C-alpha cells in the first residue's frame with residue numbers, strides 16, 4: 208500500500224491576483240516552490256509516496272457546506288473583477304474552475320484513504336479554505352476545502368466521526384461557522400492569539416453550540432509560541448480529546464504560517480514542531496492534510512516535512528538553533544500559554560474531562 212498519496216490542482220496558476228492587476232501573498236508561486244522542492248527532494252517513488260490525478264468536483268459537493276446564493280455570488284464575481292466576495296479575497300475569470308479542481312483534489316485525497324489505496328493523503332491546493340464559512344469568505348479563501356471533504360465523507364462515505372485539526376497561524380473561523388452545531392465533526396484549532404491576528408475570532412470560550420457543545424475547540428497560542436507550547440497543547444488536550452472522540456479520519460488544515468519565518472504572523476514553530484504533531488496524528492489515525500496558508504520561502508521544505516511525517520520517514524535535521532530560539536522567547540509567552548491551557552481545560556472539563564483519567 209502506498210503510504211501517502213499527493214494531489215495538486217494543476218490549473219491553480221489561473222487563480223492569480225495579478226490577472227486583476229495587483230499582487231497578493233496568496234499567489235501561484237506558493238505551489239510552484241512546493242512542487243519544485245518535492246521534486247528535488249527524492250521523496251517521491253512509486254511505493255511510499257506518489258502523485259495521483261484528480262477530476263474536478265461538482266457544485267453539489269460545494270453545496271454540502273455553502274449556500275446556493277453564496278456559490279452564485281462567487282460565479283458573479285468571477286465574471287466581474289471589480290466585485291469582491293469578501294475582505295482580502297480576489298476572484299479571477301477562471302477562479303471557479305480552479306476551486307472546482309482544488310476541491311476535486313481534496314476529495315480524491317480523501318478517497319485514496321477511504322478505498323485503502325493510501326494510508327494518508329496530502330492535497331497541495333490553492334486557494335486555501337479555512338476562513339470560508341457557509342455564506343461568506345475572507346482571508347484569501349473562497350470555499351471551505353476541509354469542510355467540504357468532511358461533509359462528503361459523512362454523506363457519501365458514511366463516516367460518523369470526523370476530526371478537523373487546524374495548525375495554521377490563523378483561527379479556523381470558516382470551519383467553526385460550518386460545524387459549530389455538528390457533533391459528527393470535532394474541530395480543534397490551535398492558532399495565534401486572536402487579539403493579535405486576523406480573523407480576530409476563535410476564543411477559548413467558543414466551544415460550539417448545542418447539540419455540539421464541546422466539539423469546537425479553540426486554543427489561543429500567545430505570540431512567539433513555538434515547538435514546546437504546541438507539543439504541550441497537543442499532548443495535554445488535543446490528543447486526549449481525539450482519543451476520546453475516536454475519529455474515523457483526521458483532516459489537517461496544515462498552514463505553514465505558524466513557522467518562525469512567516470512574515471504575516473508571529474509564532475515560532477520550526478520543522479521539528481510541525482513534524483512532531485503530524486507524525487503523532489498519522490501514527491494513530493488516517494490523515495488527509497490540506498495546504499492552507501504560509502507566505503514565506505520555506506513552503507517546500509515544510510511540505511517535505513509533512514510527507515516525511517505522514518510516511519513515517521525520519522525528519523530532516525532542524526536548521527534552527529533551538530537554544531537561540533528559546534533564549535529569544537519571552538517568559539511572558541510561557542506564562543500566558545500556561546494560563547490559556549488551564550482556562551481551556553476548565554472550559555472543556557464538562558465535555559472531555561476529567562483530564563487525568565482519559566486514556567492517552
Ligand SMILES: [Zn+2]
Nearest residue numbers: 375377464500
Ligand atoms: Zn493563515
